[in-house]
Amino acid sequence: MAEAVPKSSRKRGEDSHRSKAEAAADDRNAIDLGILGESVGFLLKRAQMAVFADFIETFAAVDLRPAQFSVLVIIGRNPGLKQSQVSAALNIKRTNFVPMLDLLEKRGLVARKLAAGDRRSHALHLTAEGSTLLAELQRLWADHERRICEQIGPDGRDQLLSLLGRMIASGSASASPFDVDEADAAPVKARATGQGGRKRG
Amino acid sequence: MAEAVPKSSRKRGEDSHRSKAEAAADDRNAIDLGILGESVGFLLKRAQMAVFADFIETFAAVDLRPAQFSVLVIIGRNPGLKQSQVSAALNIKRTNFVPMLDLLEKRGLVARKLAAGDRRSHALHLTAEGSTLLAELQRLWADHERRICEQIGPDGRDQLLSLLGRMIASGSASASPFDVDEADAAPVKARATGQGGRKRG
DNA sequence: TATTGTTATACTCTATAACTATA
DNA sequence: TATAGTTATAGAGTATAACAATA
DSSP: OOOOOOOOOOOOSOOOSOOHHHHHGGGGGOOOOGGGGGOHHHHHHHHHHHHHHHHHHHHGGGTOOHHHHHHHHHHHHSTTOOHHHHHHHTTOOHHHHHHHHHHHHHTTSEEEEEOTTOTTSEEEEEOHHHHHHHHHHHHHHHHHHHHHTTTTHHHHHHHHHHHHHHHHHHHTSSSSTTOOTTTTSOOEEOOOOSSSOOSOO | OOOOOOOOSSTTSGGGGOOHHHHHHHHHTOEEOGGGGGOHHHHHHHHHHHHHHHHHHHHGGGTOOHHHHHHHHHHHHSTTOOHHHHHHHTTOOHHHHHHHHHHHHHTTSEEEEEOTTOTTOEEEEEOHHHHHHHHHHHHHHHHHHHHHTTTTHHHHHHHHHHHHHHHHHHHTSSSOTTOOTTTTSOOOOOOOOOOOOOOOO
């Protein structure tokens, strides 16, 4: 697809009948992105789309979307959480989380169990099948992660994770679309797993 | 690199019934994100959401969405482009680009002019009003950009732009959801958000 | 009264097929 | 036949309101 590097423009208005071969020579009249090329938001969006495209392709074999993967990871790491806790941790509205869980439950990956002490809530757990799948998913994820970081290397990846982490930590403190009505659930913290991580110390 | 996550418990002032002890207890009950905390895709998504939230808030005053802004920037920088060129440059399907342009044209910011030599296509230009607005938009954008980069500083921003650029340049070479049918248009990299709305009746 | 899960619903963004008028 | 713009439509993803059961 058209993801080459722009820069170096010359003509741009007067091309009319173009063959595929000529299109290949399009590098000469690349469109000027202007400030978009220096816009953090614009490039974040593009990078996120590219990464998700790879993720989706990678996980097509197991028919899982990124959000579904993140739910399995959270439940696997924190068995027994309520729906509202998991959904809040992932910034998913609890109302949209219901059909999502329905599907994972129907696939036999997650189970809604009775929560001790509060009969309103459900305690979420992975099934045996869900746990087995999760192990495989983490291998797929490691492949994916390695692939998308090929161009920046392990050091670049560390830098990127650090920069994004700092940006997020500040960005979401105040009012934003992130705010969910079930807001004051448990705070979230990440933990290094060593899993797909650093290739170097 | 433990980073906090969205969520604002203070928004509705109901923090009042939470003691310090309870808040501290939250730290102990923090949800473990597991590998998500080291997932480039996951953090990219969160960062992009946080940045877009700031963008949307900033540009609410002029009633413009990120994608609309990117369209104005591209047309301003490259007057005379065809619709298919602009939409391909921004990875917007030409079919979805139509109602977007309709709205910008209706608002008097963009004009579809006759293209010389090919009566099928439209040459896109900013109107005088569009140009005037764009100057103001760039000031809004600069404020936004400064704000979202406060925590990482100018050096951090340079690093981030560089890393994202390298990641994007590699990421979308092969088949992916990015592929648009009008793929062999100009070799540009771009992708803002979705588009602004438009009601149809 | 407040919270948990749920249903129903609507709006935004994205994707595909097919039409028209040109080329 | 192929391309540019367009229409219609369907699908994700995300948003809000309201209800029943429980606290």
